[in-house]
Amino acid sequence: MGLFKDKSSSRGRGLTLFKEVKEALKAEKILKVSGYEVKLAAPPPSLRKGCDLAIEVDLMGQAGVERVLRQNGVEFDRIVSIDTEELEPLRVVKVTDFGDSMMVRAGNMKVAFEKATGIILNVSGGGCPDVPYLHLELLNKKITEAPRPCELGFTLCALMLDRALDEGVRIYEEARG
Amino acid sequence: MKPHPLAGALLIAGTVPIKDFPLLLGKAEREGDFLLVDGQRIPCTQGTAAMVTAAVAALDYLNLDPPMALLAGDVGEGRGSRAIYDFLSRELREFSPKVLSLHYLLPIITPMKKVISAVQGCNPRPVLIADAGSMYAAKAAGLATEFDVFTPDAGEMAFLADSEATHPAYIKRYLFEADSKEVPRLIGQAYGCGNAAQTLLVKGVVDYIARNGEILETVREPDVPQMEAIGGTGDTITGLVSAFLQAGLEPHEAAIIAAKANRMAGKYANPTPATRITEIIARFPEAFKDHLCEWSGVCTVESRLRPATGGARQGGEA
Numbered sequence: 093m094g095l096f097k098d099k100s101s102s103r104g105r106g107l108t109l110f111k112e113v114k115e116a117l118k119a120e121k122i123l124k125v126s127g128y129e130v131k132l133a134a135p136p137p138s139l140r141k142g143c144d145l146a147i148e149v150d151l152m153g154q155a156g157v158e159r160v161l162r163q164n165g166v167e168f169d170r171i172v173s174i175d176t177e178e179l180e181p182l183r184v185v186k187v188t189d190f191g192d193s194m195m196v197r198a199g200n201m202k203v204a205f206e207k208a209t210g211i212i213l214n215v216s217g218g219g220c221p222d223v224p225y226l227h228l229e230l231l232n233k234k235i236t237e238a239p240r241p242c243e244l245g246f247t248l249c250a251l252m253l254d255r256a257l258d259e260g261v262r263i264y265e266e267a268r269g
Numbered sequence: 270m271k272p273h274p275l276a277g278a279l280l281i282a283g284t285v286p287i288k289d290f291p292l293l294l295g296k297a298e299r300e301g302d303f304l305l306v307d308g309q310r311i312p313c314t315q316g317t318a319a320m321v322t323a324a325v326a327a328l329d330y331l332n333l334d335p336p337m338a339l340l341a342g343d344v345g346e347g348r349g350s351r352a353i354y355d356f357l358s359r360e361l362r363e364f365s366p367k368v369l370s371l372h373y374l375l376p377i378i379t380p381m382k383k384v385i386s387a388v389q390g391c392n393p394r395p396v397l398i399a400d401a402g403s404m405y406a407a408k409a410a411g412l413a414t415e416f417d418v419f420t421p422d423a424g425e426m427a428f429l430a431d432s433e434a435t436h437p438a439y440i441k442r443y444l445f446e447a448d449s450k451e452v453p454r455l456i457g458q459a460y461g462c463g464n465a466a467q468t469l470l471v472k473g474v475v476d477y478i479a480r481n482g483e484i485l486e487t488v489r490e491p492d493v494p495q496m497e498a499i500g501g502t503g504d505t506i507t508g509l510v511s512a513f514l515q516a517g518l519e520p521h522e523a524a525i526i527a528a529k530a531n532r533m534a535g536k537y538a539n540p541t542p543a544t545r546i547t548e549i550i551a552r553f554p555e556a557f558k559d560h561l562c563e564w565s566g567v568c569t570v571e572s573r574l575r576p577a578t579g580g581a582r583q584g585g586e587a
Contacts, residue, residue, distance in 0.1 A: 104378065104436065152375065152436060155345075182438060182439070182445055188494075190498065192541075195542065199437050199440075200422075200428070213498070214498050214500050215500050216315065216499060216501070216503070219376070219402040221284040222343075222345025223315070224315050224318070224373065224500075246346050247345050252437075
C-alpha cells in the first residue's frame, strides 16, 4: 500500500519493542507485506525487554502498525519514540463539563458526548486525514458502542482520539454506577 | 508569457474523508450543506471541506472570485495526501496562486519539503498558510519559518513550542498541561526555536495574534465555550484567514478579523456541543454584514480589501 514511506528523514521514527526475537522477525515480514517501510534495529539497552531486536517504524502511522500486528497475532511490547523525550504518546486527558454534556481531550483530539445518553455529539481537534473520517463514523453513536478509532484509523490522531474515547466511556459508566 | 488562467487565485489543498475520491482541482462553491468542486458534491463536515466552505462564504460576501480547491480522498492511509503533495511539487510553479493554504494532509516530511521548494520557485511567491496536518509536517520538517501564517489551537501551540515533538501526541506532559494563560509563553518558545510561522493565530479561550514573536492582539469576545467541542470551528477560522489574505489584507489583519468573525458567527448560531459546523458557516454573511466594516476600518471592497489581479467579479457589493 506504500504507507508512510519517507526515506530521507529519520525524524518522527519509533521503535516497536518485542520480548522475543521470533516475534520481531514475524512483525517485520507482516508489516512489509502490509506496505509499511520498516527495518530491524537494535533497541538501546534501557528499552530492551529480553529481545535485542526492534523494528523501526514511522510514528505517524502508529495506530495502523499496532492494528496490523494485533490482527496478525504478533506479540509486541510497545512502540516508543526514538527522538523525543516522551517515549510514548500522552496518556493524560483534560475534561470540560458543559452541563448536559462533557468533552474529553487527549493530546490534540476531543470528543464530546451527552451525559444522559452517552451519545457522541461531536469530535474536534486533530489534523490527520483520518480525523474527518472518524468524525463521521463516531457521530450520533453511543460512546460505549461506537467503533474504536484505533480500529478504523491509521495515525497518531486516531490513537489520541481512542484515548479520549476511553476516558469518556470510563466517565459515562462511572456516572451510571 | 501568458499567465496561467488560475494564477492569482486562492488555492486550498487538503484531503476529504472519502475513500477513492480522485485528485480533483476546481472552483469551489457551496450548495446547501455540501461543498461543490468541479461538479463533485462533498459533505461539509470537519476538515478541509469546512475550511473551503468558510472561504467560499467570505469571498462571496466580498464579491471576489471563489477559491480553487485541490482535494483528494484519504481516510488516513496517506494515498490522497501523497497525490496532493506530488501535484503541488510538480505543478505549483506553473500555477502560482496568490495564496496557498495547506490543510488536512498526512504529516510527512519529505513531500512537504518538495512542496516548499516548489513554493520558492513561484513568481510571485504565494502567501503561505498551514493548519492541521500540514502545519505538523511543516514544523517537523523544520520549515515553519517558510510560512506566513499558522493557525494552531492551544494544544497545537504546545506542540510548536516543543522543540523535539514531531506530532502533538508526543509533546512533553508539562506543555500539554499548560493552561490558556500560558499561551504567550508557548508562543515565545515556538518563535525562539524557529517553529512558528511569521504570523500565528492561536485559537482558544482567548485568541492570540502574534507576529515574529510579538503578540499584537487578543480576541476574547464573544465568548462561546461550546465552539471548542464543535468539529470544524478551527477549520473555518483558517478558511476565513485565507479569504481575507486573498482579499488583500495583511496576515495579522486577516487573522484578527477571522478570529472575530468566527466567534460572532458562533454566537449567532447559539450553539451547543452538538451543533454542526454548517450551522455556523451559515451565519458568516450575517456576521460580515453586521461587523466587517467596523472590524476592517473601511467598508467597501474597492477601498481596502483589494481583489487579486483579475479576481474581482462583476456586480454586487460588500
